[in-house]
Amino acid sequence: PDRAEPGVAAEPFILVTAGGGGDGDGLIDWVISAYEADPGIPLPALVAFGPFLAPESRAAFLGRIARIGRNVSAITFDSEIELLMEKASGVVAMGGYNTFCEILSFDKRAVLVPRTTPRREQEIRATAAESLGLARTVLEADGRDPARMAAALRALPDQARPSRA
Numbered sequence: 001p002d003r004a005e006p007g008v009a010a011e012p013f014i015l016v017t018a019g020g021g022g023d024g025d026g027l028i029d030w031v032i033s034a035y036e037a038d039p040g041i042p043l044p045a046l047v048a049f050g051p052f053l054a055p056e057s058r059a060a061f062l063g064r065i066a067r068i069g070r071n072v073s074a075i076t077f078d079s080e081i082e083l084l085m086e087k088a089s090g091v092v093a094m095g096g097y098n099t100f101c102e103i104l105s106f107d108k109r110a111v112l113v114p115r116t117t118p119r120r121e122q123e124i125r126a127t128a129a130e131s132l133g134l135a136r137t138v139l140e141a142d143g144r145d146p147a148r149m150a151a152a153l154r155a156l157p158d159q160a161r162p163s164r165a
Contacts, residue, residue, distance in 0.1 A: 014045045014156060015088035017081060019096050021050020025057050026140055027094055027113045030149050032064050035072050037146035041153050043089055047074040048081060082106070090156040095126040095135075103135065109159040110135040111152045133165035 016031050018024020028047055035041055047065070049058055058076065065072045078084060085091060086106050093099045095112035103110045112135050114122030123139070130137040136159060138152050 012043055012089040012157075013087075014043050014090050014092060014153060015081075015084050016045050016047040016092045017085075017099060018048070018050050018053065019094060019099055021053030023115055024050060024053065024094060026115075026144070027092070028053075028057075028061055030113065030140070030144050030146070031092055031153070032061060032068070032072065033144070033146040034149035034153055035068050036064065038150035038154075039068070039071060041071065041150055043153070043157060044071045044073070045092075045153075046084065046088075047072065048078060048084070049074060049076050051077045090159070092153070092156075095122045095129070095137075097121075097125070100125055100129070104162050107161045107163045109156050109161055111156055112137045113140065116141065133160060134162040135159075 016028065018027050028049065031045060031047065035045060049061070062074060065074050082102055085102055085108060088108060090109040090111070091103050092111045092113065093103065095114045112126035112129060114126040114137070116123050126135065126137040129135040136152060138149060
């Protein structure tokens with residue numbers, strides 16, 4: 001894989017995945033904004049863009065990540081993302097069915113940022129997961145405040161694992 005910082009997976013890190021990436025711009029932007037606003041977030045992030053993220057968005061995000069420095073790195077695509085998920089201390093994802101099942105399978109602490117259009121299935125899944133104690137949900141509809149995302153990222157390592165719910 002084309003990794004901006006190959007060594008990030010050797011230390012505790014947060015995996016940020018937007019699935020295929022076609023509609024993950026909001027999630028990626030919000031996480032990067034959190035690291036820009038709060039450089040003291042304790043765990044670095046590895047952002048997996050997904051193969052369908054628009055090239056212009058990818059270029060803009062990579063520029064911002066380069067300015068942040070060591071706390072955030074990115075990869076375009078990894079055909080074995082589950083290996084990164086297994087190593088991650090926590091996961092930030094939109095909460096699509098496959099990613100959600102992987103989060104549960106690997107018993108990962110997670111922050112879910114579901115999309116609400118064109119369908120609400122991710123929001124329904126994320127809200128149910130939070131009510132069961134399986135993950136934390138942060139909704140864009142409540143405002144994309146970088147401080148709110150930073151607080152979720154700071155709290156992620158102390159969240160209970162899904163198996164503890």
